[in-house]
Amino acid sequence: MTELAATFKQQAVAQAYRHRPPYPDEVFERLLDLITDAPRRVLDIGAGEGALARPLAPRVEHVDAIDFSQPMVDAGKQRPGGDHPNLSWQVNPIETADLNGPYALVTAGASIHWMPWEQTFARIVPQLTPNAQLVVIEHGAVDEPWLGELIPIIERHSRKKNYDPKFDVVDAIVERGLLDLTGRVRTTPVSYPQTVAGYIERLHSTSSLARDLMPADEAASFDASVAEALRPYAKDGVLQLQIQAELSWGRPKLPG
Numbered sequence: 001m002t003e004l005a006a007t008f009k010q011q012a013v014a015q016a017y018r019h020r021p022p023y024p025d026e027v028f029e030r031l032l033d034l035i036t037d038a039p040r041r042v043l044d045i046g047a048g049e050g051a052l053a054r055p056l057a058p059r060v061e062h063v064d065a066i067d068f069s070q071p072m073v074d075a076g077k078q079r080p081g082g083d084h085p086n087l088s089w090q091v092n093p094i095e096t097a098d099l100n101g102p103y104a105l106v107t108a109g110a111s112i113h114w115m116p117w118e119q120t121f122a123r124i125v126p127q128l129t130p131n132a133q134l135v136v137i138e139h140g141a142v143d144e145p146w147l148g149e150l151i152p153i154i155e156r157h158s159r160k161k162n163y164d165p166k167f168d169v170v171d172a173i174v175e176r177g178l179l180d181l182t183g184r185v186r187t188t189p190v191s192y193p194q195t196v197a198g199y200i201e202r203l204h205s206t207s208s209l210a211r212d213l214m215p216a217d218e219a220a221s222f223d224a225s226v227a228e229a230l231r232p233y234a235k236d237g238v239l240q241l242q243i244q245a246e247l248s249w250g251r252p253k254l255p256g
């Protein structure tokens, strides 16, 4: 796990990251509704290139975006909104980051499964306002008709060999006694057109399919197989994705 998480420190992964579809607008509406305390300061853990932090920054008082990958943070600073005055970037593991609370909201977008939970929660909890919530957010394409063809290709090349589709990170954190879960919601799917080439680059932005983990000939063969599998579904080289996010939130607790 730690080894795979380190792939986020690779330049190629940070560059491929811009091919990930953005979070739907509904995510931000729901996050803003979950802030009930002042000051409206947000801590975004495992912020990556700021897919959550950048759109949030102009709508709150401040966002501290923490990520241990220098290339991801560098990419985020270059992307739209990456230089907003309400946004502070910090390259550090969350376990040792300088936190500057109190925070009225903590967001973790596709990141908390990478973190050591006890150490992470021990850092976060003392920095919260009385009603602050931790929100775990995942998002991606749903109802992809090409999955039957795509999954065997991914399984052949993925570096993550113990993938368990039934594992639910939020349930696992609740079971560990670290979160009082109060809400869980899926957003309404929104259409997102993406070229086949962009879709393939998006796959390479994942830790288990990073280009740097594959010899060049393997990467070329992966790309060709995926393109072949997707071609029947694309119109003029463009796929119509349906993007949905899931938000799970509650009050984080100190390790017992």
Ligand SMILES: C[S@@+](CC[C@H](N)C(=O)[O-])C[C@H]1O[C@@H](n2cnc3c(N)ncnc32)[C@H](O)[C@@H]1O
Pocket (backbone or CB within 6 Å): 005, 008, 009, 045, 046, 047, 048, 049, 050, 051, 052, 066, 067, 068, 069, 072, 092, 093, 094, 095, 108, 109, 110, 111, 114, 115, 116
């Ligand atoms: C899949 S990316 C998600 C990025 C962003 N939150 C988003 O939703 O697009 C996961 C990020 O978590 C970061 N990360 C993993 N473990 C971390 C840790 N212990 N401390 C800080 N960042 C971490 C990685 O560097 C990576 O940028």
